[in-house]
Amino acid sequence: MGDMITYSRDVCVYSLAPTRTCPGDEAWYHGALPRQETEELLKQEGDFIVRFKSDASGQYMLSCRSADKQRHFPIVKQDDSTYRLEGGSFRSIQELVNHHSTQTPVTKAMMIRNPISKVKDEHDLRHKDILLDTKLGQ
16 A cells, blocks of 8 residues: 545645554653653753653653753644644654654754663563463462
C-alpha cells in the first residue's frame, strides 16, 4: 500500500503503512518525566525528548530547547487516532518526531535535531523482553 496524503482545511494528514503508536522503544522517549527533570536534560539548541506528562492528563509532550529557551508542546491525539502538534497529523508519534526532526521545524525558532537518549538501567526491561505464561499459583 502506498503513502497517501489527504488535506482537510488547514490539516494535512499523512497516511503511511504500517505504523506503531507507542513510542516506548524509541531512544528519545523518556516515559513519565516531570518538567523540571526534563529541563535539566535539554542543554543545547536542538535537544529534544518525548515524555508522558506526569499528571492526570495522559498526554505526550515534545520537550525541546531553542537558543534561548525551552518549550513543551502537547502532542494531541485526534479522534481519528492520529497525532499532531501545530501542523500536519501523523499516524504515530514516531512519524511526527521524524517529520519535525528531518523536514519541518516545530516552529520557526524551534528545531529538533538532537534526540536525548534515556539512560538505561541494567535492570530495565522492555515489553518485548517479557513472555507472559501461566499465572503464578495456578
